[in-house]
Amino acid sequence: MPELPDVEGFRRVLAEHATGRRVERVDVLDRGVLRGVAPRRFTERLCGRRFDEPSRHGKWLIVPMRDGPVLLAHFGMTGSLVWASDGSERHRHDRVVFVLPDGELRYRDMRKLQGLRLAADAGEVEEVLADLGPDAATVSREETRTLLQGMRRQVKAALVDQSVLAGLGNLLADEILWHARINPRRICAGLSDDDLAQVHRSMRSVVRRSVRDERVPPRNSWLTGHRDDRPGSCPRCGATLAHDRVGGRGTAWCPSCQPDRT
Numbered sequence: 040m041p042e043l044p045d046v047e048g049f050r051r052v053l054a055e056h057a058t059g060r061r062v063e064r065v066d067v068l069d070r071g072v073l074r075g076v077a078p079r080r081f082t083e084r085l086c087g088r089r090f091d092e093p094s095r096h097g098k099w100l101i102v103p104m105r106d107g108p109v110l111l112a113h114f115g116m117t118g119s120l121v122w123a124s125d126g127s128e129r130h131r132h133d134r135v136v137f138v139l140p141d142g143e144l145r146y147r148d149m150r151k152l153q154g155l156r157l158a159a160d161a162g163e164v165e166e167v168l169a170d171l172g173p174d175a176a177t178v179s180r181e182e183t184r185t186l187l188q189g190m191r192r193q194v195k196a197a198l199v200d201q202s203v204l205a206g207l208g209n210l211l212a213d214e215i216l217w218h219a220r221i222n223p224r225r226i227c228a229g230l231s232d233d234d235l236a237q238v239h240r241s242m243r244s245v246v247r248r249s250v251r252d253e254r255v256p257p258r259n260s261w262l263t264g265h266r267d268d269r270p271g272s273c274p275r276c277g278a279t280l281a282h283d284r285v286g287g288r289g290t291a292w293c294p295s296c297q298p299d300r301t
Contacts, residue, residue, distance in 0.1 A: 041114040043098060043175055043206030043246060048253030049112075049120035050095045053102060056122045057090045057137070057144050062104075064138040072134040072146065072154035084108050084157055085137070097171050097205025101164060108157045109164050115152035121145045175206040176246050183239040187227045194230065194238070195223035196286025206246075209288050210255040210263055215241045217262040217275075222297040223285045229300070266291040 041049075065085050067078040076084075084107060091103040100120070102110040112120070121130075124142030135155060137144040146155060158164045173182055186203055187194070197203050198212040207215070216223050218241035221234060230238070249255045257264040262280075265271040271280040271291070278295035 040116045040208050040210075041098060041118060042208035042211050042249075042255065043095075044211075044249035044252065044254055045119075046095055046098050046100055046114060046206075047176075047250050049114070050093050050100055051253070052120050052122050053090065053093045053100070053144065056124075056142065057139060058092055059089055060139045060141075061089050062086055062137050063140060066136040066138065067134075068129075068136065069134040069151070071151050072148060074154045074156045076157050081155075081157065085110070096168055096174050097201060098208075099168060099171075099205075108159055109161070111156040111158055111164065111167055112146065113153035115148060115150060115154075117150045118146070118148035118153065121147055170202050171205040172201065172203045173205065175204045175211075175242060176250065178204060178239075178242075180236060180239040183242070184232065184235045187230065187235055187238070188232075190227035192227055193224050193286055194221060194227050195288065195290055197227050199286065199288060207242075209290070211245060211249065212288075213266065213291055214249075214255060214262050215245050217292060217297065218245055220296050222299045223290050223292050224299055262291060262293070 062085050065082040067081060070078045073081055085104060088107040089105040091105050093100060093102040095101065098113060100112040104110060122142060122144055130147055132147050132149045133145045134148055135146040156167065158167060187197055190197055195212055195216065198207050199209065219237045221238060255263050260274050265274055265280065270282065273280060273293035273296055276293065276295050278293055280291050281294050282291050284290060
């Protein structure tokens with residue numbers, strides 16, 4: 040599932056290959072990924088315009104079109120943005136293709152749970168993103184403490200809630216809590232100031248290193264590198280990993296390094 044680091048990678052793809060370039064044609068191969076706009080209107084609004092510098096908030100990619108609307112992309116569970124300049128055959132899951140002078144920008148998604156939207160201006164962008172919390176890559180320690188302190192929810196559930204912090208998914212949340220030595224089932228209200236500070240430090244470190252790799256990297260020294268080796272062992276202490284559903288999500292943690300203190 041694309042999380043903040045993946046979407047940052049898609050932002051880089053667009054920034055490198057499409058910023059400033061003119062859209063010669065838009066091929067809507069599957070209207071099922073368009074949200075709130077018909078294919079004809081979508082193509083009319085974008086054809087002939089140039090991409091401006093893209094930005095990101097959480098798992099959303101925000102792409103202003105020069106003297107035009109703002110393209111908003113969400114990648115759901117299986118989406119991606121792919122650049123093709125070699126004339127390669129389109130993938131069967133390519134849903135919308137932006138044809139540029141020197142290649143194609145392809146929105147690819149197997150499950151089509153999210154998709155592409157158009158916003159008329161910055162005000163409409165704010166409306167679409169209004170329910171999101173602060174971006175997990177830039178949130179401050181004080182903001183993190185304010186958001187989580189006193190919340191009567193398990194910390195894992197809070198971290199993956201986009202209205203609390205935007206951008207974190209299953210892998211990032213588990214990795215952050217493993218680095219912080221915090222059990223995912225602990226209630227936020229029971230976390231001390233030191234615990235919350237450690238969650239923030241781990242979040243900044245894990246997100247920063249994951250953005251560098253444009254994914255949550257399966258490093259041998261990280262939980263991510265072992266969570267699929269059922270039951271797997273903790274790369275820090277060697278204890279057998281625990282696996283269960285926490286907050287409705289499949290979760291992995293180390294019972295030794297992350298003791299349950301609820």
